[in-house]
Amino acid sequence: MAPVPLSPIKVGHIDDVQELRKAKPTSIPQRFVRDMAERPTLATVALSSSNDIPVIDFSRLLEANKDEFLVEISKIAASCEEWGFFQVINHGIELDLLESMEKVAMNFFNLPLEEKQKYPMAPGTVQGYGQAFVFSEDQKLDWCNMFALGVEPHYIRNPKLWPKEPVEFSETLEVYSREIRKLCQNLLRFIAMSIGLNGDTFEDMFGAAVQAIRMNYYPPCPRPDLVLGLSPHSDGSALTILQQGKGSSAGLQILKNNAWVPVQPIPNALVINIGDTIEVLTNGRYKSVEHRAVTHKERDRLSLVTFYAPSYEIELAPLPELVNENNPCKYRRYSHGEYSKHYVTNKLQGKKTLEFAKIQTKDSS
Ligand SMILES: COC(=O)C(/C=C/C1=C(C)CCCC1(C)C)=C/O[C@H]1C=C(C)C(=O)O1
Ligand SMILES: O=C(O)CCC(=O)C(=O)O
Numbered sequence: 001m002a003p004v005p006l007s008p009i010k011v012g013h014i015d016d017v018q019e020l021r022k023a024k025p026t027s028i029p030q031r032f033v034r035d036m037a038e039r040p041t042l043a044t045v046a047l048s049s050s051n052d053i054p055v056i057d058f059s060r061l062l063e064a065n066k067d068e069f070l071v072e073i074s075k076i077a078a079s080c081e082e083w084g085f086f087q088v089i090n091h092g093i094e095l096d097l098l099e100s101m102e103k104v105a106m107n108f109f110n111l112p113l114e115e116k117q118k119y120p121m122a123p124g125t126v127q128g129y130g131q132a133f134v135f136s137e138d139q140k141l142d143w144c145n146m147f148a149l150g151v152e153p154h155y156i157r158n159p160k161l162w163p164k165e166p167v168e169f170s171e172t173l174e175v176y177s178r179e180i181r182k183l184c185q186n187l188l189r190f191i192a193m194s195i196g197l198n199g200d201t202f203e204d205m206f207g208a209a210v211q212a213i214r215m216n217y218y219p220p221c222p223r224p225d226l227v228l229g230l231s232p233h234s235d236g237s238a239l240t241i242l243q244q245g246k247g248s249s250a251g252l253q254i255l256k257n258n259a260w261v262p263v264q265p266i267p268n269a270l271v272i273n274i275g276d277t278i279e280v281l282t283n284g285r286y287k288s289v290e291h292r293a294v295t296h297k298e299r300d301r302l303s304l305v306t307f308y309a310p311s312y313e314i315e316l317a318p319l320p321e322l323v324n325e326n327n328p329c330k331y332r333r334y335s336h337g338e339y340s341k342h343y344v345t346n347k348l349q350g351k352k353t354l355e356f357a358k359i360q361t362k363d364s365s
């Protein structure tokens, strides 16, 4: 039998939201208008400090006495179990470096469209400038411009997509990524300890860990009530580190008890979240939590998001220490390469991507 030709992905015309915004429209194209149930105005919890995601003081994990260290470790455990998210203050990364990364990313987004389009994200791929996770002409679009690059190991890089302008971009990204990588490694150590595992468990297992960056730019939107900045999803990584642009308005929201909780930006803090990989390895004790981004009528927003994950050949399954009679194994064995492929070939839709790894039980089917 002749091989069936693979049908090319037809995504139709994707408007660049910064260009749309320049035209100062009063209405927005239908492709951005969400169905009622998805619109951001519904079921958002009222602002109150009890609804804020936990804050971890990193300096207490590196420099403090044993009691302070243990308090912070137990805060990590509670954050990962109850929220899947926390913010880190005193993380040790130079604030100048965070600012420089923000500046080069913003300078990139502010280039003329023709310049940015020299680094296109081809349909069905995830690196370059454009909108990822769009697979059909009738799929709703996010009010976001995205620029994503693979960083480590080097073989995942596509050097043609690393921009020549701004000239400082590549060097800044290299230095930034090295610092963020160290933070990921330290955090994974503390996360392992917080669940009673040896501190080296994840790093020993991950091999030459994969690291990628996604820069999301959300211009102001004339109808923030109708659109989403970024569709609801959980991250496919082990850990995600998110830096919000200085002076950013709240935009990130996480789903907790069926309501969307806004994450209040803390100046100079980094937002950390558990990805699907840690959910699987901990047999669901630490959950990857669904999140999304919303837009603002007058203010723009930038987020710089680093994904840190095991090397592609690494086989993943719940750690035997976390599986027992009371906590039967919930996820099957697969390689991170298989999961990455599955993740990047499906649209973002809440936690649906993780179904790939779930063992179907009578209750879940
Ligand atoms: C737009 O990209 C993403 O949202 C994304 C992709 C990351 C990647 C690259 C930009 C280059 C190649 C590697 C990789 C797939 C990690 C999200 O990353 C999540 C999804 C998975 C899976 C993961 O490990 O991180
Ligand atoms: O911009 C944000 O706050 C959310 C970004 C995000 O969730 C992502 O890039 O995976």
Ligand SMILES: [Fe+2]
Pocket: 233, 234, 235, 240, 291
């Ligand atoms: Fe995310």
